[in-house]
Amino acid sequence: MNLYQELDQNVITLKLDDVLNWGRENSLWLYLMGLACCAIEMMQTAGPRSDLDRFGMAPRATPRQSDLMIVSGTLTYKMAKRVKLLYEQMAEPRYVISMGSCSNCGGLFSPGYSVLKGVDQIIPVDVYVPGCPPRPEALVEGIFKLREKIKNESYLRKVNPQSEGAQ
Amino acid sequence: MSDEAQDTTESQEAQKPRSKESILHEELAGFLKQAVSGSVIDRSMDVLPSVEVDASSIASVLRALKEGEYTADFLDSINGCDMMGYNGENNPERRFLIVYQLFSYTKKQYYFIKVYLPESSPKIPTVDTLYGNANWLEREIFDLLGIEFTGSRDLRRLLLPEDWEGYPLRKDYKEQLLYDGMMTTRHNPLDDFKKRTAELLEG
Numbered sequence: 001m002n003l004y005q006e007l008d009q010n011v012i013t014l015k016l017d018d019v020l021n022w023g024r025e026n027s028l029w030l031y032l033m034g035l036a037c038c039a040i041e042m043m044q045t046a047g048p049r050s051d052l053d054r055f056g057m058a059p060r061a062t063p064r065q066s067d068l069m070i071v072s073g074t075l076t077y078k079m080a081k082r083v084k085l086l087y088e089q090m091a092e093p094r095y096v097i098s099m100g101s102c103s104n105c106g107g108l109f110s111p112g113y114s115v116l117k118g119v120d121q122i123i124p125v126d127v128y129v130p131g132c133p134p135r136p137e138a139l140v141e142g143i144f145k146l147r148e149k150i151k152n153e154s155y156l157r158k159v160n161p162q163s164e165g166a167q
Numbered sequence: 168m169s170d171e172a173q174d175t176t177e178s179q180e181a182q183k184p185r186s187k188e189s190i191l192h193e194e195l196a197g198f199l200k201q202a203v204s205g206s207v208i209d210r211s212m213d214v215l216p217s218v219e220v221d222a223s224s225i226a227s228v229l230r231a232l233k234e235g236e237y238t239a240d241f242l243d244s245i246n247g248c249d250m251m252g253y254n255g256e257n258n259p260e261r262r263f264l265i266v267y268q269l270f271s272y273t274k275k276q277y278y279f280i281k282v283y284l285p286e287s288s289p290k291i292p293t294v295d296t297l298y299g300n301a302n303w304l305e306r307e308i309f310d311l312l313g314i315e316f317t318g319s320r321d322l323r324r325l326l327l328p329e330d331w332e333g334y335p336l337r338k339d340y341k342e343q344l345l346y347d348g349m350m351t352t353r354h355n356p357l358d359d360f361k362k363r364t365a366e367l368l369e370g
Contacts, residue, residue, distance in 0.1 A: 077346050078328045105353055113335040113342055114327065117353035 017154050024067070024093070025150040026056040028143070031066035031090065033083060035073025038100040038133040042072045045136040055143065063089040068146070070139075071125075072099040074109050075116045087123045093155065097142050098125045101132045108132065188277070192216040195237065195278060202231040210281065217266070217279035222291045225267070225282055229294050232269060232278060239269035239278055242298035247308035250283075251338040262286035263314060267294075284314065293319040311336040 030052075034042055046052045046059055060066045063086045071083065087096070098119050101107030106117035119125060126149060129142035189211045196209035196218045205224035210217045220228050232239040246266040251257060263284040270277055284291060293316040295301040305316040306325040313334035316322055324331065330347070333340055342351050 077349060080349060081328075081347065110353065113340070116349060117351070121350055121353075 017156055020155050021151050021153060024155070025147045028055065028057050028068045028095075028147070028150075029060050029066045030057055030068045030070055031063050031086070032059050032061070033069050033071045033073075033086070035071070035075060035079060036100075036102065038072035038102070041133045041136055042070055042099065042139065045139045047136075050136040050140050052140075052143070055147070057143070063087070064091065066090055067093065068095045068097065070097045070099050071103045071119045072133075074102040074107070075119055076114045077116055078114070080116045080119075080122050083119065084122045093153075095126045095146055095150075096123055097127045097129060097139075097146060099129045099139060099142070100134055101130065104128050104130065186216070189216040191276060192218055192279070195232075198235070198237070199228060199231065202235065203227045215279060217281045219281045219283070222282050222284055225280070226292050226294055226297065228280060229267065229269070229297050232280075233297060237276075237278065238271045238273045240272055241270040242294070242301055242304070243268040243270045243277070245301065245304040245308060247312045247314060247336070249312060249336060249338045259286040263289050263312065265291060265308070265314070289314040290317050291315075292317050293322075295319055310334075313337065 032039070032042070044050070046057075052059075057068075063069070067090070069087060069090065075083065087094070096119070098104050102109060102115070103119045106112075106115050109115040110117050116122070127142045127146050129138055131138050134142075192211040193209055193216075196207055196211065199207045199218060199220065203220070203224050204227075205221040207228075208219040210219050229239070229242075246264075246268070248264040248266070250262060250264050261283040263286075265282045265284065267280040267282075268277060269280065282291060289312075291314065293301065293305060295305065295316075302319065302321060303325060305319060306321070306323060308314050309316060309322055310324040310326055311334060323329070327335070332343060335342075344351060
């Protein structure tokens with residue numbers, strides 16, 4: 001048996017960052033922050049036709065197990081405080097998709113006295129998905145944009161300066 | 168309603184047969200005039216036939232309707248309204264309008280009771296001992312219009328956060344610039360576009 005031949009067939013060499021990112025982008029567990037009619041489209045996206053399970057995405061009911069929060073729907077000031085609290089409970093690295101006009105900028109309800117004009121005023125947003133509400137295809141497009149972003153991140157370098165700073 | 172408008176409705180009255188509700192509320196006003204103290208005004212010729220009563224006598228009016236022959240056993244809703252600028256008028260004595268919508272399951276009839284409240288002290292006695300569901304309806308009106316229901320067992324805000332300032336459905340409500348550190352406004356790129364278009368048209 002030629003060991004080198006066997007290695008060639010069974011071993012691949014690549015950067016550690018790439019492996020980690022490949023794992024992260026293919027296991028984006030999402031936290032369901034369904035607030036209004038966009039939530040219906042988000043459920044459809046997880047349904048059989050556009051099937052988020054294909055990308056390793058599983059809906060979770062707690063922020064502590066999730067990597068991605070999809071804020072879908074009209075955000076009132078009363079709910080905004082809760083959204084911020086739940087976002088802070090998510091473990092790093094964490095991502096936010098703002099889905100639909102309401103969560104992007106207040107949308108149709110922006111003249112209202114009780115509606116927050118955009119979720120980015122309280123938490124950082126990675127991807128904005130326009131639409132009222134966006135179709136499942138649009139949300140999948142947004143998720144792919146986020147996957148691209150994750151793919152090009154350097155997770156190790158992001159973590160290390162913090163740990164050095166702690167020492 | 169102005170005098171002229173009332174005249175026209177009266178002249179039309181001869182041609183048009185009166186609605187069932189209008190006749191019912193005329194009877195109702197007659198009944199209430201005997202049953203309760205305080206002023207009772209017959210508004211059966213309005214677009215929405217109703218009876219106007221004093222704020223202080225609202226509890227006795229609803230009790231008379233509930234326990235008397237009219238059997239108003241269900242409080243359908245309580246509506247609050249800011250009448251500022253209605254018909255171009257500003258009457259501080261008739262600033263707020265509260266409409267009690269009652270229903271009788273045995274008679275299959277709706278009754279409308281109206282109460283006007285002054286701007287200086289918008290207070291009205293609660294009816295939550297008569298109707299259990301009144302509490303939430305009153306809390307909503309307190310929340311959005313700032314009308315105090317005296318004697319209520321639990322008068323808190325219903326929909327808005329507890330630390331909210333002001334009553335948003337009042338017509339003179341002004342939104343705060345910040346709520347809990349959150350901006351209540353957002354820059355609209357369309358405004359820039361409009362401004363630039365206006366500048367280009369001028370220049």
